[in-house]
Amino acid sequence: MKFLKLDINKHDLNKVSELIYETELTVFKQLLGKNESEAVQNIKKLVKSGNNSFGHEHIHVVVDDDENMLGILVSFCGRETSLWNDFKEYSKVLRFYNFLKYAVKGTLISELLTASVGKNDYYLSNIAVDPQFRGQGIGTYILESAFKAAEKKGCKRVLLDVTLNNEGARRLYERFGFKVYSKKDPKLIFKGKGTLNMEHFVD
Template sequence: MRFIRLNTDKHDLNKVSELIYETELTIFKQLLGKDEKEATENIRNLVKSGNNYFGHENIHVVCDDDGNMLGILVSFSGRETSSWNDLKAYFRILNFYNFLKCAVKGTLINRSLTASLGKNDYYLSNIAVDPQYRGQGIGTYLLKNAVKTAEDKGCKRVLLDVTFKNKGAKRLYERFGFKVYSKNTPKLFKGHGTLSMEYLLH
């Protein structure tokens, strides 16, 4: 397996956007489109455009020796993210209605359901493994490479958020060494809480 940065000219952006979409179905339906087709198309355009939360510069892929994409990781340090850049990308790519949803509701979601990110933190935003390749250690491989990337960038800890319902992912993260440090249960999003988890770097 190889862990490499996404190449927009080489890799299948449709598959990348579908894998990202699957990590947060409920939220993406609320923010990026009326259905899966519209939402994944918007994600694809954000990926290709770059300089935003889902920009290609923040994405790594895992491929096998034949070039098949097995999984993806969207991640960045606190020094590499900008809410202003995100809003500019949303305004440029989304229709006005979806832009307003991202600008207002998206901001509320980020503040209510995701970890607070410091400059020395490295955040794992979206982790996804293609369903046909699950159970082969690819998730752990993604985490190992994410930690190495965070160390190379001089970060102090790695953060991620996992929904209450995703118990399988929570077990994977705990086995790897992540620990829960915050529970997020906003009243605005009933039934959609998250656990913020951290992995301390030495």
């Protein structure tokens, strides 16, 4: 297996976008389009345009020796992104109504559910393994590669979010040394969509 920076001229952006979409079905359905097809195409545009949290510069792909895409990681240091840059790129990609939804609800999701990312934190935004390749240690390989990437960038802490009802993912991350440091469960606004914010300090 190889852990590579996404190359928009080489790798399958449709596949990348579909894998990203699968990581947050509910959120993307609400914010990035009226259906799966539109949401995936909007993700693809954001990936290709760059300069946003889903930009190609923040994406790694895992491929096998035959260049089959096995999984993806969207991750970044806090100092590499900004809400303002996201707004600018989303306004170019999304239809006006969808952009308004993102501007309001997307900001609420960011503030009320996801981890607060400091400048020296490394945030694992989206981790996905192609369903047909699961159970082969690819998720483990992605996490191990993410730790190396965080260390290389000089980040002190690795962060991620897990939904409250995803016990399997929580146990996996705990085996890698992640610990829950915050619980966010704004029931009045996002009923049933709370998250656990988890951290792992880089040695």
